[in-house]
Amino acid sequence: MSVVPALPAGSGVAAPPAPAVQAVDLEEVEVVEGELVDDELAPAPVAPAKPLVDQHTILYPGQAMPTAEDGPRYTRRDYEVSEETARRLEEESAPRNTDRTYRYQRRLFEKWCEGMGRVARPCTTATYVEYCAHLIAQELAPNSISTYLSAVRTWMPDDKKPGTSLARAMLREYRKSWSKRKRVKKAPPVTAAMARAMVDTCDLRHPIGLRDRFVILVGRKALNRRSELSQLEVADLVVEDGGVAEWVAYSKNDQEAVGEETWVPADAGDSRYDPVAATRDWLNILYRLGVSEGPVLRALTVAGTLQSRATAKVSGDCVTGDAINDWIRGRAFAAGLKNWQDITSHGLRRGGAQEIADAGGDPTKQGRWKAGSATVKKEYLDRAQGRAENPWHKVAEKQRNEAQQ
Numbered sequence: 001m002s003v004v005p006a007l008p009a010g011s012g013v014a015a016p017p018a019p020a021v022q023a024v025d026l027e028e029v030e031v032v033e034g035e036l037v038d039d040e041l042a043p044a045p046v047a048p049a050k051p052l053v054d055q056h057t058i059l060y061p062g063q064a065m066p067t068a069e070d071g072p073r074y075t076r077r078d079y080e081v082s083e084e085t086a087r088r089l090e091e092e093s094a095p096r097n098t099d100r101t102y103r104y105q106r107r108l109f110e111k112w113c114e115g116m117g118r119v120a121r122p123c124t125t126a127t128y129v130e131y132c133a134h135l136i137a138q139e140l141a142p143n144s145i146s147t148y149l150s151a152v153r154t155w156m157p158d159d160k161k162p163g164t165s166l167a168r169a170m171l172r173e174y175r176k177s178w179s180k181r182k183r184v185k186k187a188p189p190v191t192a193a194m195a196r197a198m199v200d201t202c203d204l205r206h207p208i209g210l211r212d213r214f215v216i217l218v219g220r221k222a223l224n225r226r227s228e229l230s231q232l233e234v235a236d237l238v239v240e241d242g243g244v245a246e247w248v249a250y251s252k253n254d255q256e257a258v259g260e261e262t263w264v265p266a267d268a269g270d271s272r273y274d275p276v277a278a279t280r281d282w283l284n285i286l287y288r289l290g291v292s293e294g295p296v297l298r299a300l301t302v303a304g305t306l307q308s309r310a311t312a313k314v315s316g317d318c319v320t321g322d323a324i325n326d327w328i329r330g331r332a333f334a335a336g337l338k339n340w341q342d343i344t345s346h347g348l349r350r351g352g353a354q355e356i357a358d359a360g361g362d363p364t365k366q367g368r369w370k371a372g373s374a375t376v377k378k379e380y381l382d383r384a385q386g387r388a389e390n391p392w393h394k395v396a397e398k399q400r401n402e403a404q405q
Helices: 083-092 096-116 125-137 142-155 165-181 192-199 207-221 226-231 275-288 321-334 345-358 374-388 392-404
Strands: 029-032 035-038 237-240 243-248 260-265
Touching: 096 125, 096 142, 125 142, 125 165, 142 165, 192 207, 192 321, 192 345, 207 260, 207 275, 207 321, 207 345, 226 321, 226 345, 237 275, 243 275, 260 275, 321 345, 345 374
Parallel strands: none
Antiparallel strands: 029 035, 237 243, 243 260
């Protein structure tokens, strides 16, 4: 069907004779912009190309506005990863302990959302803030709440993460009141005398005794975190006459796994308390058990043989940090130490760091803290200085001088 264009009024041009008009079935046509057209001849609607620009776009003189037509054409291939990559993402995207903790905390969040009739993923900022208030109502430690919230937020898609400013402000105020009511309970430091008493409970004729002695002496001198001990491998230890070179492949302050060597000097006194002798003895036991590579610390049976780890899904041959704590706590109990139930492997780290600070040294490098660590200054250096400069020392000195006169 042809349409005669209309001429503008007053154009002075005579309109051409109208062509013969054929009968048209109005049911077969539709109105498009005020004209009657056949369905088959109707132009397909064309959406205007949307410019692909944002506040960071820079156009050079004469350059056309970029549109969706200029963008790449993605296919399924661009979004897929291989089976090997998928396995690595599932198993190694985060430290194993952290990943396990985050999965647990996200399940708790999902369960809470289900009970509250809220969408868990992606959640809204209001849900995120409400969950923060819920955790505060449980009177959890502020650091624990921060971990829970981090687990939730990192679980959300990158472009749909909830806002954090309100939750952080709420948590900040809670932290102030919480610190007034409760004081963080820390593991007691294991002093040199306590470490020797614990070693004295170790039967050096039995693999379990030699393993625990190694953990106590080397863990304390190297200022190891329990995660570092559990991940320590045979290849990470080089035994020399003057000490043990321990390679810490990964640590809390080394998220990129650059690695760092820590030197554990030998003890010139009784070989029973010498970390070099303890390392040699334990490595010899491992070799007898058929272990020449892999994790240094192993789960043992009462008979001193390797425990089967066939059912271990995450840690494999590695032992967990909780298992190491159990070993240390068991030795503290056997040694009859006060408050043995509070002693953990972290006490080895604290005790060693405090001994270094008390002697005027800086435990930062040995313990793989960041340079200028506020934790080291507050917990060890300032404490050592405060004790050394305690005014009661002057009183005692005066009394000694008076007694000598």
